[in-house]
Amino acid sequence: MSAALSSLTQGTTGQIVGVTCQGELKQRLASLGFMQGAKVTVGHSTIMNGPRTYTIRGSQVSLRGKEAASIMVE
Amino acid sequence: MEPQKKIRVALVGNPNTGRTTLLNKLTKGKQSTGNYPRVTVSVQSREIEYQGMAIEFVDLPGIYSLSSRTDEELLSREYIHNQQPDMIVNVLDMGNLERNLLLTSQLIEMGVPRIFAFNMKDEAKAKGVEIDVEKFEEILGAPVVATNARNGEGVIELLNEIVACARRDCQRNPIVIPYDDHLEQSIERTAEHIEMLHHHDISSEQSRWLAIKLLEGDETVLRQERDHQPLMVAVNHEREVLEKKHGETADMMLDSGRYAFVFGLLEGASRLDVDVAINRIDTTRVLDALLLHRWLGLPIFLLIMWVMFETTFTIGAYPMDWIDAGVMFLSATLDNAMSPSLFKDLLINGIIAGVGGTIIFLPNIVILFFFIALFNDTGYMTRGAVLVDRIMHTFGLHGKAFIPMVTGFGCNVPAIMATRTIDNPKDRLVAILVNPFISCSARLPVFILFTGAFFGEHAGTALFGVYMVSILIALVTALILSKTVIRGANTSPFIMELAPYRYPTWVSMTSHMWNNASEFLKKVGGVIVAGSIIIWFLQSFPQQVPLSRDFDTEIAMIQTSQATEAEQEEAITKLEHLRQLETQQKRYLGQIGAVIQPIFAPMNFDVNASIALITGLVAKEVVVATFGVLYSHGEEVDEESGGLRESITSSMSMVTAIAFMFFTLIYVPCIATIGVLYRETKSLNWTAFSIVLSFSLAYFLAASVSFIGGLITGGGVI
Ligand SMILES: Nc1nc2c(ncn2[C@@H]2O[C@H](COP(=O)(O)OP(=O)(O)O)[C@@H](O)[C@H]2O)c(=O)[nH]1
Ligand SMILES: [Mg+2]
Numbered sequence: 033m034s035a036a037l038s039s040l041t042q043g044t045t046g047q048i049v050g051v052t053c054q055g056e057l058k059q060r061l062a063s064l065g066f067m068q069g070a071k072v073t074v075g076h077s078t079i080m081n082g083p084r085t086y087t088i089r090g091s092q093v094s095l096r097g098k099e100a101a102s103i104m105v106e
Numbered sequence: 107m108e109p110q111k112k113i114r115v116a117l118v119g120n121p122n123t124g125r126t127t128l129l130n131k132l133t134k135g136k137q138s139t140g141n142y143p144r145v146t147v148s149v150q151s152r153e154i155e156y157q158g159m160a161i162e163f164v165d166l167p168g169i170y171s172l173s174s175r176t177d178e179e180l181l182s183r184e185y186i187h188n189q190q191p192d193m194i195v196n197v198l199d200m201g202n203l204e205r206n207l208l209l210t211s212q213l214i215e216m217g218v219p220r221i222f223a224f225n226m227k228d229e230a231k232a233k234g235v236e237i238d239v240e241k242f243e244e245i246l247g248a249p250v251v252a253t254n255a256r257n258g259e260g261v262i263e264l265l266n267e268i269v270a271c272a273r274r275d276c277q278r279n280p281i282v283i284p285y286d287d288h289l290e291q292s293i294e295r296t297a298e299h300i301e302m303l304h305h306h307d308i309s310s311e312q313s314r315w316l317a318i319k320l321l322e323g324d325e326t327v328l329r330q331e332r333d334h335q336p337l338m339v340a341v342n343h344e345r346e347v348l349e350k351k352h353g354e355t356a357d358m359m360l361d362s363g364r365y366a367f368v369f370g371l372l373e374g375a376s377r378l379d380v381d382v383a384i385n386r387i388d389t390t391r392v393l394d395a396l397l398l399h400r401w402l403g404l405p406i407f408l409l410i411m412w413v414m415f416e417t418t419f420t421i422g423a424y425p426m427d428w429i430d431a432g433v434m435f436l437s438a439t440l441d442n443a444m445s446p447s448l449f450k451d452l453l454i455n456g457i458i459a460g461v462g463g464t465i466i467f468l469p470n471i472v473i474l475f476f477f478i479a480l481f482n483d484t485g486y487m488t489r490g491a492v493l494v495d496r497i498m499h500t501f502g503l504h505g506k507a508f509i510p511m512v513t514g515f516g517c518n519v520p521a522i523m524a525t526r527t528i529d530n531p532k533d534r535l536v537a538i539l540v541n542p543f544i545s546c547s548a549r550l551p552v553f554i555l556f557t558g559a560f561f562g563e564h565a566g567t568a569l570f571g572v573y574m575v576s577i578l579i580a581l582v583t584a585l586i587l588s589k590t591v592i593r594g595a596n597t598s599p600f601i602m603e604l605a606p607y608r609y610p611t612w613v614s615m616t617s618h619m620w621n622n623a624s625e626f627l628k629k630v631g632g633v634i635v636a637g638s639i640i641i642w643f644l645q646s647f648p649q650q651v652p653l654s655r656d657f658d659t660e661i662a663m664i665q666t667s668q669a670t671e672a673e674q675e676e677a678i679t680k681l682e683h684l685r686q687l688e689t690q691q692k693r694y695l696g697q698i699g700a701v702i703q704p705i706f707a708p709m710n711f712d713v714n715a716s717i718a719l720i721t722g723l724v725a726k727e728v729v730v731a732t733f734g735v736l737y738s739h740g741e742e743v744d745e746e747s748g749g750l751r752e753s754i755t756s757s758m759s760m761v762t763a764i765a766f767m768f769f770t771l772i773y774v775p776c777i778a779t780i781g782v783l784y785r786e787t788k789s790l791n792w793t794a795f796s797i798v799l800s801f802s803l804a805y806f807l808a809a810s811v812s813f814i815g816g817l818i819t820g821g822g823v824i
């Protein structure tokens with residue numbers, strides 16, 4: 033069962049099963065490690081649904097909800 | 107001695123891996139380093155001589171991959187490809203190899219001669235990362251040196267490896283990264299096709315690289331090869347088939363393959379000491395728990411900003427007084443030592459008044475830059491961008507525009523250049539156009555002078571207020587721009603790496619502060635001196651002006667009259683005052699002022715304030731210098747009215763002063779900013795737009811302040 037990364041709560045970890053966005057964005061996410069098979073942990077979130085931070089392949093990366101919604105995890 | 111040979115070495119790596127720090131250590135020089143991703147936008151290089159070999163180091167921008175998407179990636183790849191450095195040093199963060207090695211795998215495919223610097227050795231050790239250097243060397247096919255760029259550990263070894271590699275002509279150890287079977291077959295077919303086109307006059311490594319890039323859909327390489335129709339058709343076919351078969355695009359399959367290679371590599375050559383890893387206290391995590399806290403993050407951020415401005419004002423006040431006393435002493439000494447002459451007047455009332463009036467703000471500027479450097483180097487700047495992205499986004503700005511904004515508190519010129527980190531051109535344009543509204547340190551003297559004069563002990567808070575207004579104006583302007591003239595902005599994603607918090611280095615901090623202090627001093631020595639002389643000249647010439655009355659005779663008459671001494675003195679002072687006023691009005695500056703002052707009539711700016719604003723077009727520091735020169739001539743300079751502050755408070759009301767601050771804050775940025783605005787937008791229209799926009803907005807807001815303030819203080823409303 034997979035869910036969007038944006039729907040995960042703080043502190044949970046998931047494994048990426050797919051990235052649904054296309055083209056340049058997908059490529060950029062991949063270069064930071066957001067790819068099928070990678071483990072990702074949800075870090076901090078900011079008020080009013082601002083960007084959240086994620087731990088991915090040993091580094092901390094911040095994404096907006098919109099981008100995180102295209103990353104499917106389980 | 108063997109003949110001198112010069113080699114060029116490019117430093118390549120992810121952002122924040124310590125390339126610039128390493129370059130500093132390798133070349134023992136100073137250069138600004140920053141702890142936020144992509145601080146190096148332009149390419150910088152430095153040359154040294156080592157063991158009889160001239161080595162030029164080039165600091166390429168930090169990149170995550172070579173897929174030619176962002177400016178930085180394009181720049182780095184083109185540099186490696188077209189400029190053909192003799193060698194690249196791939197700098198990696200040893201504590202974060204997994205992500206860093208993706209770029210490495212792409213560099214390996216490119217086949218350039220290379221050496222690996224596993225930097226941040228200390229951090230890796232603290233994390234419990236242990237590596238087997240020999241295994242890495244074997245699999246990566248090139249020397250690996252573990253370094254600590256901060257304290258210089260491993261730097262000599264790295265230099266030795268570079269020289270050794272250059273001497274034995276750096277054989278290229280071809281390492282092939284294996285991919286999925288179907289992908290491999292596609293690569294092979296495409297590579298063969300390419301070899302045929304090149305009549306087999308191409309290395310197998312290069313044809314493989316080209317094939318991979320074509321399958322990846324790399325725009326640059328595709329453009330380069332588009333004339334070869336059959337090849338293009340074949341490549342498109344391969345990509346379609348691959349995607350259909352695997353439900354995944356070829357570029358993703360390639361990246362998967364690379365990550366698989368990285369995994370295998372790490373599995374075989376590195377180890378995590380679990381004891382160390384578990385027992386360590388992760389400072390970054392602890393700090394972020396507070397600084398990125400959902401509810402506390404933003405208030406803390408505002409508090410930190412407030413502290414920054416408060417400190418700029420209060421701590422800055424001490425050295426400011428010393429400099430002020432020094433200037434006064436110099437002025438008084440010269441006054442006693444020199445006999446009256448035009449030159450003495452120029453020196454004391456022109457140059458010293460103007461330069462002295464400006465240079466006392468050096469401490470404030472240094473303190474402000476200290477904070478900006480501190481935010482950069484510790485890594486707090488990127489957290490700030492995360493915290494404010496939501497707000498910025500509401501106003502049509504990208505969260506990344508926050509970094510240029512804070513940089514703009516220092517100077518708008520580098521700030522506008524820093525917008526290059528924003529990928530979407532429209533987002534970037536908005537960020538550029540609003541940046542001049544961010545109050546730079548050149549405007550700081552004006553605000554310190556005015557808030558100090560009018561707000562007494564609350565001056566620090568008032569200063570914070572000025573900056574908040576400045577940000578608000580920038581935000582609202584951004585919102586309006588993105589809803590009107592620049593539609594389609596504000597769509598690009600927010601993807602930002604947050605580097606771990608690090609102690610700022612002494613070298614980086616001091617060089618940052620020193621660079622900016624010396625920039626300011628250069629300005630004082632150049633444009634401020636020139637401006638002061640010009641203002642002094644315009645104010646002192648023509649020396650003799652025809653006056654409407656014969657003041658001398660009138661004064662003589664009073665002196666011989668029957669009135670009491672006190673009455674006489676009062677009448678004479680009044681006449682002297684009138685004479686001074688009329689003389690000033692008839693001199694060049696008075697004539698110019700009479701022409702321009704009506705423009706500022708709605709804001710109640712007097713002639714002096716109007717002139718100061720006009721001179722501020724060159725550089726905003728000149729505004730204060732102008733006041734300095736103007737009031738040093740002033741008619742009321744006696745013992746009680748020492749200092750510019752008193753002259754200012756006695757010449758305008760609080761409301762006018764606020765209107766003046768608004769005007770100074772917003773109106774047309776200095777010439778340097780206009781220059782860089784043109785350079786970065788490459789558009790005369792947008793440059794002109796920015797000038798017109800800022801001038802009309804300044805006029806409108808200052809006039810509004812004046813009007814509303816007049817209503818309130820005039821008792822009209824309350
Ligand atoms: N602990 C540690 N910090 C380092 C090392 N090398 C660089 N740094 C710090 O890492 C940050 C980023 O360095 P910088 O040279 O700007 O990285 P660049 O973006 O790759 O040019 C700075 O705060 C440096 O002081 C190292 O070997 N160990
Ligand atoms: Mg750098």
